[in-house]
Amino acid sequence: MIVANAAAVASGAHEAHEHTHYTTTSLDNRKIAIWAFIGSECMLFASLISTYLVYKGRSVVGPFPHEAWTSPAGQLFKPILNIPVTSASTFVLLMSSLFMVLALAAVENKGKPGYEGLQGSSKFWLLATALAGATFLGFQAYEFTSFVHEGLTIRTNLFGTSFFTLTGFHGTHVAVGVLWLMTLLFIDIRRGLGPADAIIVDICALYWHFVDVVWIAIFTLVYLIK
Amino acid sequence: MALSAATPAHASATARGASQSPEPSGLWSWLTTVDHKKIGILYLYTALFYLLVGGLEAVLIRTQLARPNQSVVSAETYNQLFTMHGTTMVFLVIMPLSAAFFNYLIPLQIGARDVAFPRLNAFSYWVYALGGLFITLPIFFGVAPNGGWFGYAPLSGPTYGGGFNMDFWVLGLQILGISSLAAAFNFITTIINLRAPGMTLMRMPMFTWMSLVVQFLVILAFPVITAALFFLQFDRFFGTNFFVVQAGGDPLLWQHLFWVFGHPEVYILILPAFGLVSEVLPTNSRKPLFGYNVMAYSGIMIGFLGFGVWAHHMFAVGMGPVADSIFSMTTMLIGLPTGVKIFNWIATMYGGSLRFPTSMKFAIGLIAMFTIGGISGVMHSSPPSDLQQTDSYFVVAHIHYVLYGGAMMGIFAGIYHYFPKITGRLMNERIGTWHFWLNFVGLNLTFFPMHFSGMLGMPRRIYTYDAGQGWDLFNMISTSGTYLLLVAGLLFAFNFFWSRKHGTLAGNDPWGAPTLEWSIPSPPPEYNFAQIPEVTSRYPLWDLKAPGTMAGIEHSHADAASINSAHAVPMHEETERRTARELGIPMPFPTVKPFMVAVGILVTFSGLIVMHAGKFPLAMTMMLGGASFMVGSLYAWLTSPLE
Numbered sequence: 001m002i003v004a005n006a007a008a009v010a011s012g013a014h015e016a017h018e019h020t021h022y023t024t025t026s027l028d029n030r031k032i033a034i035w036a037f038i039g040s041e042c043m044l045f046a047s048l049i050s051t052y053l054v055y056k057g058r059s060v061v062g063p064f065p066h067e068a069w070t071s072p073a074g075q076l077f078k079p080i081l082n083i084p085v086t087s088a089s090t091f092v093l094l095m096s097s098l099f100m101v102l103a104l105a106a107v108e109n110k111g112k113p114g115y116e117g118l119q120g121s122s123k124f125w126l127l128a129t130a131l132a133g134a135t136f137l138g139f140q141a142y143e144f145t146s147f148v149h150e151g152l153t154i155r156t157n158l159f160g161t162s163f164f165t166l167t168g169f170h171g172t173h174v175a176v177g178v179l180w181l182m183t184l185l186f187i188d189i190r191r192g193l194g195p196a197d198a199i200i201v202d203i204c205a206l207y208w209h210f211v212d213v214v215w216i217a218i219f220t221l222v223y224l225i226k
Numbered sequence: 227m228a229l230s231a232a233t234p235a236h237a238s239a240t241a242r243g244a245s246q247s248p249e250p251s252g253l254w255s256w257l258t259t260v261d262h263k264k265i266g267i268l269y270l271y272t273a274l275f276y277l278l279v280g281g282l283e284a285v286l287i288r289t290q291l292a293r294p295n296q297s298v299v300s301a302e303t304y305n306q307l308f309t310m311h312g313t314t315m316v317f318l319v320i321m322p323l324s325a326a327f328f329n330y331l332i333p334l335q336i337g338a339r340d341v342a343f344p345r346l347n348a349f350s351y352w353v354y355a356l357g358g359l360f361i362t363l364p365i366f367f368g369v370a371p372n373g374g375w376f377g378y379a380p381l382s383g384p385t386y387g388g389g390f391n392m393d394f395w396v397l398g399l400q401i402l403g404i405s406s407l408a409a410a411f412n413f414i415t416t417i418i419n420l421r422a423p424g425m426t427l428m429r430m431p432m433f434t435w436m437s438l439v440v441q442f443l444v445i446l447a448f449p450v451i452t453a454a455l456f457f458l459q460f461d462r463f464f465g466t467n468f469f470v471v472q473a474g475g476d477p478l479l480w481q482h483l484f485w486v487f488g489h490p491e492v493y494i495l496i497l498p499a500f501g502l503v504s505e506v507l508p509t510n511s512r513k514p515l516f517g518y519n520v521m522a523y524s525g526i527m528i529g530f531l532g533f534g535v536w537a538h539h540m541f542a543v544g545m546g547p548v549a550d551s552i553f554s555m556t557t558m559l560i561g562l563p564t565g566v567k568i569f570n571w572i573a574t575m576y577g578g579s580l581r582f583p584t585s586m587k588f589a590i591g592l593i594a595m596f597t598i599g600g601i602s603g604v605m606h607s608s609p610p611s612d613l614q615q616t617d618s619y620f621v622v623a624h625i626h627y628v629l630y631g632g633a634m635m636g637i638f639a640g641i642y643h644y645f646p647k648i649t650g651r652l653m654n655e656r657i658g659t660w661h662f663w664l665n666f667v668g669l670n671l672t673f674f675p676m677h678f679s680g681m682l683g684m685p686r687r688i689y690t691y692d693a694g695q696g697w698d699l700f701n702m703i704s705t706s707g708t709y710l711l712l713v714a715g716l717l718f719a720f721n722f723f724w725s726r727k728h729g730t731l732a733g734n735d736p737w738g739a740p741t742l743e744w745s746i747p748s749p750p751p752e753y754n755f756a757q758i759p760e761v762t763s764r765y766p767l768w769d770l771k772a773p774g775t776m777a778g779i780e781h782s783h784a785d786a787a788s789i790n791s792a793h794a795v796p797m798h799e800e801t802e803r804r805t806a807r808e809l810g811i812p813m814p815f816p817t818v819k820p821f822m823v824a825v826g827i828l829v830t831f832s833g834l835i836v837m838h839a840g841k842f843p844l845a846m847t848m849m850l851g852g853a854s855f856m857v858g859s860l861y862a863w864l865t866s867p868l869e
Contacts, residue, residue, distance in 0.1 A: 022423075022758075022788070022791045022792035022793075023419045023420065024418065024419050024420065024421045024425075024788075025418060025419055027419065029342040029343065029415050029419050029420075032342075032414065032415045032418050032419055033342065033343070033411045033412070033414070033415045036410070036411045036414045036415065036445055037411055037445075039445055039446065040407060040410075040411075040445040040446065040448070040449050041449065043445075043446050043447075043449040043450055044449035044450075044452060044453055046450075047449065047450045047452075047453035047454070047483060047486075048453055051453070051457070051468075051479065051483075054476070054479060055474070055475075055476075055479075058474040058476075059473075059474055060472070060473055060474045154460070154464060154465075154466050155464070155465045155466060155467065157467065157473060157474075158467050158473055158474045158475060160467075161460070161466040161467045161468055161473075161475075162468070165456070165457070165460065165466070169456075183861075
């Protein structure tokens, strides 16, 4: 999936170069392709989330997400999900979507009145978005390591298996997004992004918002609902 | 240098790739091509090769089953043969043969110069070609997948499916999925966005319509099996618990996920063939397709309902009366749009002035044979009836009537119909007629007796059986039919290669067909259309050449703005053959980067196999090296201009 993902990114970023070809809908090809790609991704995450939900409460041994568990050896395991910490990382990821909107606006309106200074600095907003994404990944790395220390790995039980797979796939998507944003930032630093480049920021933004929306679903279904 | 369209020497020369663009030639031109027509030809040849492989697997299977208690192959080899026969025919033959037509025809039918993302298109092909080798080669080392094309867990998991066999299956299908998904994004964009001015959705040729439906099925169904394959992959390689019953895992989850993909997949296999016969029948009836709108809507309906019928593959697992009833009803419902198509094809022929070239024979063959398979399919929709038939040869008869009698007959119709467009020469009709009748008789001899052996209780996937159960005669007939099919296949191969060199010259439009692809030379020049035509009706070429057939067909002009921006001209036939450079048409540069990305993917996945073999450092080198090579090539691809 990562590869298919990268392929769509690939076709997206530079296929229709400079020439303005006639299109039936007047939309850029890349815009249609990214929507088709997002539709496809919906089914991927639908499968991952359904699997998590189907397996919820069916683990034979702990640790469990929301309940304490005493192992046969008498060891006590606390409920493993740390909701306050994950709420913080969720907030950071939601903010990154705001930064993404501002980055796109800065590119689309470069040079227009009202877009001088910070507001028109696409470099700043792209960097902010990427940093927020990286921060989210940092939180996830911290979460995964602490779970392993508390005795939950991907092999421990059905919860570990389905939880790490679901959130791991989401994390991978965030990582691909961060790489994509850094690439845009690199292009911006090298030659500057202007209104003519809006489409390549636009498709990245659509992907980024999608990954964000998926996290809202995961956060609600996995963390908040007991 | 304007070559006339009818210049014959160029027909095969172009198909062979004595390229019209000056730069690359020979093998290199094929590795670097981004031309949708050449990629379509690559798909066609590769898939026909795998048809031979899958066909020989079937011949071995049927030889083993010809008589009771034979030991032509061992039980283990037999398991590998039936698994690879199914996997090959579904993923390496029928889907890529359809992809050959998507590639070759979609841009021509909608009046475009290429697909939306030419390099992504090359990437799809190379991933398919390399993934096909990855999953096929193990059979020569006796480690081919052996758990069925459906890979039911936990039989395909680490406990009961140890060894490398199912590793190749799981990873191979992941690789092939990448190819199908990338192609689907490309074709959806192409069909939605690159139609010539005036080519509204309801003016698209029916093949393009069915292709569009299929691409949506691909993008929605493939991610589900991608997820399921990841689960199985993690179970096999990383010791997770997805399908481990002791840990609470549920094997039924695999079945649900597999069939949520698997049933739409059936329509992914059949709808392109439906599209092809919807081109062949009106052309050879010299009459517009009956009920065009309803044909398009029923295609959409089949695609939509296709996602709501998956559990009819699972009646035997005991889902309970509510689930059984719901899936039974949705399955019966899907018979309606399918039946509508059958009746519309018959009504298209009714009152037409019919011609029977080989393509038409195959198209009519599809109507008849698919109906038999469709009817036994409706029988399976009733759970009590299905419980008698499931896992028996009756089901084997059913799938082969829909996939061989349906999909393959439709594809043969398409090959005979479009061969002159692709090569510039017609296929031999006399050999074609022999091919059709041998094929028709062979298929009924092979598959019809399976209804009886199945009803008499013969289970599928067994490698041998005892005499005296009433199955002997039916099995012997089935096997003899298979040999007839082999002869028919070889006849087809002979016809194909002979006609490429010696067939009658075709000209632009040998069949008097109505759609845009027939208005340009055969084979088409690299840019397809020197001037993009404005489309004013559903059958633009009949407007020019057979206006008498156009009674009652609505006409209207495209808006001036889109005509101007596409530099479109009124509908016309093109006969001059000039180079893109002479005409000033920008063409995409040939590039090897998509191939390099595909190689990177193959090496990365092969690393997992090496890991399973215990060579950890080499495995990590392959995975990290392959992934870096892939990402590096991807960035090189992204940063180089398209044209």
